[in-house]
Amino acid sequence: MLLTYQWLNIFIVEGPIIPFISLLNYQCAAIYANDFGCSLKQLGVRECIQEAQNWIYGDTYLILDRPMSSVVDFIAKGLQVHLDWAVQRVQYGTHGVKLHSSDGLIVTADYAILAVPVTILQHGVITFNPPLPKAKLDAIQSIGMNNCVKVLMAFSDRFWPEDMFDVVCTNCFLPEIWITQYPSTSNHTDGRAPLGKFIVVGFMAGEVAAAASRLPEAEVIRRSLSQLDEMFGQVSQKAEYDRSGYCHGIKVDPLNDIPDRSKDLHNFLTRDHVLIPREYVQCPRSRPASAFFQGGCVVNWEKESFVRGGYTYPSLNAHGARFALAEPLQKRVFFAGEATHPGVNPCMQAAIDTGRRAASEILSLDVSGRL
Template identity: 50%
Template sequence: MQKTKYSNWVQGSDMKGKFQRKKVVVVGGGLAGLAAARMLSDYRRGLEDVVVLEADSSLGGRIKHITGLAPWPVEVGPEFLHGRKHSSVRRIAEEMGCQIRELPYHILLCILHSLITISKFDRYYLGHEGRMVSSSEANEHTDILHVHQIFERLAEEDPEVPDMSMAEYLHCKGVNRVVTQLAQSFYANDFGCSLEQLGLRECIEEAQQWIYGDTYLILDRPLSSIIDYLSQGLQVHLNWPVVRVEYTEDKGVRLWSQNGSTICADYLILTVPMKILQECVVEFDPPLPPSKLKSIQSIGMRNALKVIMAFSESFWPEDLFDVICTDCFLPEIWVTQYPDVANEAGQRTALGQFVVVGFMAGELAVAASQLSDGDILLQALSQLDSMFGTINGSTTLNAEPCSKPSCAFQDTIDTINSDSQVLEPGGEMMDPFPGVAEMPHKLITRSELHHREMASWDWKLKPASTSFQGGYVMNWELQEYVRGGYTHPSLHAHGARRTLAEPLLGRVFFAGEATHPGVNPCLQAAFDTGQRAASEIIALANPSRL
């Protein structure tokens, strides 16, 4: 058995032929599963016999980072914590001694509850005009104000209103094309889908139930440090994908892995991503009830891509954090900066010093995923050149109109090309920051992407392409045990999350962001549902001790 940071971890399915009986089995080693296991393990009154089964070779689920691109680990999954109020995850970070940087909620992208006044750090790039809108201009821009007012006022809507897509809702509001494009880039993309897939009733419920306050939190270390912290002392079996679950009211549950290993328990908490349930990766005996199956199929989860680019110098304004982009390849970008981290030898090995992250989800991500990683990076760099390049040495940010997305990409959106070639990335980077949630990865370097074209470039016109040092594309659809981004408020799915969260026979419990009806899917939602499932088991096992 390979040794790990914690001596009670098992790096593989070595339980074949052994009878294992536990009090609680938690399937899924992401934040929801670890929150549940931690709560049960800490309870210390008869429920400490808990084991976590993780299909992947590391814990963390969608919390993962890469190294070698920048002088700090770069998150390829979630980057931010939500909210100052009622935040269990923030309390964990404070217990760990993290330094926490707060950003006003409304300067970021998931701002369903934001103020209508736009933060001074916000910018919008209107690709069809080739124009960057500053914060002061945004406060007076009719279309920008209008789109925020529409989504802000969802909290005032009747929760029993007939369901429709947000595309239909905006059409009923009579909005113009610019407002629609802003809604797609700002709200739908951040929710993880398109406006056509975004459900009105679930958006209303989310708006009315958000309790976490108007702050985003950035830690001084990778989010995987929270995974490390929560998993200390837990019994964890890695590389243990569950393929079959038997459950009965009198005997509890029995689980099988791919290689035939089995484990039995009194209770099961299932925290796998929605796509794993939708694609029937796990077989249930008896089969799941029709109501549960209907809820699983009605909750939407599309693909998500993060495009991460490292540069030798910054070519954007010093106060810039994020930009919402319409009629562009990347609907939203932001810049990141964290403290440098040295490896054990005191060396700092990184391709670039400055990082820009692009994010796309839903149908845009589906289309982009048909391109090679190299082509995705080229499209992203072309967009940044259009956004931040100057004309004749002018310092204005208003360059030429964004190249739409390019015709080639637009063709891909219209007719997904399944025959596209995949560019082989460059040499594999050594990991100077070993950790639980480190992604195996290869980075595409400057020379591999640009070859000899750079000699003729003018930095003023192509600042991104010229200073590009390396990049990485994270396509979450390709992660075997995730298969997409995260769930979104879905059309005709009102009530499905509550149905999904209901236990089966008092033996099988469900957790994960998809089971939380009142939170735009995030780390806080995952953590809260894990603790909710653990509390349900504690109430059943020891009701007098609550």
């Protein structure tokens, strides 16, 4: 089985083509692997081909004009939904299913569909009685799901071309950025004023996300601003941030002197936390991102305890594993969720398709419980 980046190097091998290989590797890493939520060397060629052949949803980006929760609320209409009900143990047999919660509550059912992220199964958050068969355990371990980190930055002014939406940045701190613009009036119900109406989102996955997770959040934002300054500012030299910065007039080292707030989720960092040097703020032409920055935050998906990562990717040596993961247990426990889709993996379509598939598996059982 070949890794995707080995495959690139086999086909383009010698002499002056070497710089081209590096460029191609960088581009594939930023465009292809980062979008799959992983690094290039984690992608399997066979799994990528299977994914590409099964993708039937076209190339159009669908951008919601409302939060994702509105989709969930729509689908959940008329259903009885229990929130804050974390499953800790699944007991199953020919009689049916018992779900035990972490608070000691029990729900009894004829059938259950389990749609938790594969990381929850990998980390043994849910135990099974009887234990999962070996084929299922092997499948769980072979499907890869990495971390994803989003950097959200709000600006008081737009400093990019008006029609710009998405930029893939090869060999950069942020491999991809996209733009979101909100209306100037905002109907915030919690009384908080929006930080700025021009939002840039930076997206990192795989090893890049792992490296960013080890940095203090303020440093992640500093490096992101530095990249945007370099991309959009009129500077002749590389727009590196100096390692030092000033906070309330005192010179500090951002890697050591600023308390690391990354253990808390979704903390908003203002200009003071990020330590933007005063001379940068005064130079909107050369350093527009630093000058117009209002505040931002870093969302680290590994720290969301019920998700523990981004989404699964076409993983090396995982061929067939998604079928094994989707296999029901004693025709009582069924599996859904994007990780169980044999074709399209890391997206909403996969999640919805597999929910339908699992529901139809239960509906197609005859009264004796045969599939």
